[in-house]
Structure formats: C-alpha cells, structure tokens
Amino acid sequence: MSNKKPNILLVYTGGTIGMVKDFKTGTLKTFNFNNLLKRIPELELLDCDINTVSLEEPIDSSNINPTYWVKISEIIEQHYDYFDGFVVLHGSDTMSYTASALSFMLENLKKPVVFTGAQLPIGDLRTDARENLITSIQVASLQENDAPLIQEVCLYFENKLYRGNRTTKINAENFQAFKSFNYPELAESGVHLKVNEKYLWRSKTDAPFKLHKNLDTNIALIKLYPGISEAVISSILKTPNLKAVILETFGAGNSSTASWFINLLSTAIENGIHIINVTQCLGGSVIMGHYETSNQLKRIGVISGNDITTEAALGKLMFLLGKDVSDNQFKMRFETPICGELT
Structure with a gap:
C-alpha cells in the first residue's frame, strides 16, 4: 500500500474566491496564492501536497472564452503526469460553461479536475470560499487502490459535488448557487464526505490522456x-x-x-x-x-x-x-x- 501523499495542483483563473477586501477602501483585490496557507492554515490538515499556479492575468469569468479554456487545459496538460488531481478556481457566473467545455477537451481523463469558486471573497467574515476550497482539494485527493477515485471534470459548491457538464448556475446570491437537475450529485459533504461511487464516470478505454484545443465558435x-x-x-x-x-x-x-x-x-x-x-x-x-x-x-x-x-x-x-x-x-x-x- 502506497504511503505517498497525493499531489494537488490549484489553478487560479480569477473570480470572487481569489479576492480579499481592502478594509480601508472597501475594494476587492486579488491575493497572492503562494500565501494560501497563511490565509487558510486549515489546508495543512489535509493529507496531500498542494502547489499553486495562476493565469498570467486572472480574469472575471464574464470575460471567459474558448481561448481561456485552452489556456486552462494546457496548464492541466503540462502538469498532468506530475499531479494526482487538479482544483480550478473560477468565477461562478460561467463556471458551468468552462467545466462543460473541458469535459470534452480533456479526453481519456483519469484524474479529477474539480471546479470551485465562491459567492463571497475569501477574506470575508461569512465567506463560503474556505469550505468550497478545502473540500474541493479533499475531493481531488481521494484515492482508491493507488488511483484517483474521481476521474472526471466536476464542480463543487456548497456541500455538493456534481458532474461539471450537468450543472447550471441557478442563483446569484445564495451559497447554493448550482444545481444538477438531470443527474445525481457525485458526492455530498456533511459530517462525513459521502461519495456516490455508482454515479462516477469512468473512461471505457485505456488510451492515453489527450487534449483537444480546436474549438469552433461559429x-x-x-x-x-x-x-x-x-x-x-x-x-x-x-x-x-x-x-x-x-x-x-x-x-x-x-x-x-x-x-x-x-x-x-x-x-x-x-x-x-x-x-x-x-x-x-x-x-x-x-x-x-x-x-x-x-x-x-x-x-x-x-x-x-x-x-x-x-x-x-x-x-x-x-x-x-x-x-x-x-x-x-x-x-x-x-x-x-x-x-x-x-x-
């Protein structure tokens, strides 16, 4: 049995989750994700190693387009052999679009790509960012028989893990911002993290991971x-x-x-x-x-x-x-x- 800790890569693209409030001016600004453990020391309790990477210029998710989908996918492709799971921090407004697109672009995926975000900034007193981030990393690090338990593109928000390409944003104000109406949740976080394994996706081929970058927007x-x-x-x-x-x-x-x-x-x-x-x-x-x-x-x-x-x-x-x-x-x-x- 392997004692190796899972390696998780945190990919920051932008969005509310990566913001902190300047209490003097009241404005929001992006914080340095290299100082993530200082901001959320609870991450040290997770049984995994966490590395971070950001887009060169993090964006508001309303500006997302296929060019950014390719950039996010390329980060995953470049680090695919070195990490056991990926957590993508993304603005909630278009998160379902990005998660859906990447589910097709990342062919023969055998590792978790978990999208998450927040309705309130990470530095806010009542923020949902901490729980969303901590549990997303925990989900991405789940292992079974020395292989990732989750092997698909998912979306985690407010105690529920969904298949990414089944989600829709339903509320602009509630913490329960997403819903999967036509497919059951893959996992639910309460006192215990309950994974509904019978609903998990498994690739039917042993072919190697492959990235598709050519998207036609016509x-x-x-x-x-x-x-x-x-x-x-x-x-x-x-x-x-x-x-x-x-x-x-x-x-x-x-x-x-x-x-x-x-x-x-x-x-x-x-x-x-x-x-x-x-x-x-x-x-x-x-x-x-x-x-x-x-x-x-x-x-x-x-x-x-x-x-x-x-x-x-x-x-x-x-x-x-x-x-x-x-x-x-x-x-x-x-x-x-x-x-x-x-x-």
Missing part, C-alpha cells in the same frame, strides 16, 4: 419566446459562416408549427447548418415527436439534445465542429454521450 443560441418574429430567426440563420444553432424550445422540445418557422429551419438544415433542440426547462428532457408541436422538428432533421444542458450543448458543439465531423455522422455523434453529459 454557432448561435436562439431562445424561443411567444411572438418571436420571422425576421429575428432569419437574420440569425443568415449569420456568415454559421455552422450550428442551439434552439432552446418549450417543455419537452416543442416549438411553433408556423410554416415560416419550420421552412426557415428546414432550409438551414439543407444548407448544412446543424440545429440542436434543447429544452428551456431546467430539468427534464427533449422528446421530439411526443407532441405534435415537436413532430415537425423531428421530421426535418433537427437533432435532439435529450437532457443535455445548454452549457454542455455549447461545449459539445464547439468540440465536435472543431473535430470536423462529417455531416452524415454529426447527428449520431451529438446524440451519443461522450463523457456523461446526457442520458
């Missing part, structure tokens, strides 16, 4: 609403170089049956634009053909998003388009789970 997101006009839909579908559209529909994947609407989508599909049907509902699944109002979408070749989140659908689209999947394979590839993102 996509659009359309949220349907009562009264949406032909001009709006038409203008979006005429966007230069557009390759795919995520259509946020009503309920179980329903939409208007107006002839102009169906004709616009049908023409777009004929022109090689992939249309993905994702429900606006936080929970539940698209079931095309269940109602008459989705049967026409199925007939013209709209792709079912099943129970995927919008955040994961965006990451998966960028990933598949970046791999240059052929048109006749695209529907099958999107509707097939890659890393537990849909049922």
Whole structure:
C-alpha cells in the first residue's frame, strides 16, 4: 500500500474566491496564492501536497472564452503526469460553461479536475470560499487502490459535488448557487464526505490522456419566446459562416408549427447548418415527436439534445465542429454521450 501523499495542483483563473477586501477602501483585490496557507492554515490538515499556479492575468469569468479554456487545459496538460488531481478556481457566473467545455477537451481523463469558486471573497467574515476550497482539494485527493477515485471534470459548491457538464448556475446570491437537475450529485459533504461511487464516470478505454484545443465558435443560441418574429430567426440563420444553432424550445422540445418557422429551419438544415433542440426547462428532457408541436422538428432533421444542458450543448458543439465531423455522422455523434453529459 502506497504511503505517498497525493499531489494537488490549484489553478487560479480569477473570480470572487481569489479576492480579499481592502478594509480601508472597501475594494476587492486579488491575493497572492503562494500565501494560501497563511490565509487558510486549515489546508495543512489535509493529507496531500498542494502547489499553486495562476493565469498570467486572472480574469472575471464574464470575460471567459474558448481561448481561456485552452489556456486552462494546457496548464492541466503540462502538469498532468506530475499531479494526482487538479482544483480550478473560477468565477461562478460561467463556471458551468468552462467545466462543460473541458469535459470534452480533456479526453481519456483519469484524474479529477474539480471546479470551485465562491459567492463571497475569501477574506470575508461569512465567506463560503474556505469550505468550497478545502473540500474541493479533499475531493481531488481521494484515492482508491493507488488511483484517483474521481476521474472526471466536476464542480463543487456548497456541500455538493456534481458532474461539471450537468450543472447550471441557478442563483446569484445564495451559497447554493448550482444545481444538477438531470443527474445525481457525485458526492455530498456533511459530517462525513459521502461519495456516490455508482454515479462516477469512468473512461471505457485505456488510451492515453489527450487534449483537444480546436474549438469552433461559429454557432448561435436562439431562445424561443411567444411572438418571436420571422425576421429575428432569419437574420440569425443568415449569420456568415454559421455552422450550428442551439434552439432552446418549450417543455419537452416543442416549438411553433408556423410554416415560416419550420421552412426557415428546414432550409438551414439543407444548407448544412446543424440545429440542436434543447429544452428551456431546467430539468427534464427533449422528446421530439411526443407532441405534435415537436413532430415537425423531428421530421426535418433537427437533432435532439435529450437532457443535455445548454452549457454542455455549447461545449459539445464547439468540440465536435472543431473535430470536423462529417455531416452524415454529426447527428449520431451529438446524440451519443461522450463523457456523461446526457442520458
């Protein structure tokens, strides 16, 4: 039995968790993560070795984009052989988007990549940052038979560990900021840390870890609403170089049956634009053909998003388009789970 302590790399990208308040001015500023143990001495109680690295210029997560996803992934790639787990500190606003994207980019992942953040700065009296950070590191260091117990991209927030590509931010003020509506939590932190091992993802191949950096952003997101006009839909579908559209529909994947609407989508599909049907509902699944109002979408070749989140659908689209999947394979590839993102 190995007595070696797990090595955990803390990757700071920005966000509230890395801020401390200047009590003289009331402003927030980034603190030096090399002094992390001074700020949170409880980390010394964890049975692991912790190293830190930051983006050259930490950013507010509202400014996140695929370029930063590649930078974060490259840090993991560069340190992959030397660390047993990774904890990524990230602003909460777009954390689900980044966690979802990296779940596709980090192929054959055999180690934990745990995203976390905070609603209040780490220096605040009532901060949630300490618990989120401490438990995320503890989760990333869990071992079983000398191998990491968690082997996927996760998100930890307020006592719950979720599969990253199943999460959505649901609240801008509560500490319970995230939810996974269509998949159970992977672990829950209380008096004890309870891991629901039957829900953990395992790669079905022994192929080596591989990073995919090529993401194609020529996509659009359309949220349907009562009264949406032909001009709006038409203008979006005429966007230069557009390759795919995520259509946020009503309920179980329903939409208007107006002839102009169906004709616009049908023409777009004929022109090689992939249309993905994702429900606006936080929970539940698209079931095309269940109602008459989705049967026409199925007939013209709209792709079912099943129970995927919008955040994961965006990451998966960028990933598949970046791999240059052929048109006749695209529907099958999107509707097939890659890393537990849909049922």
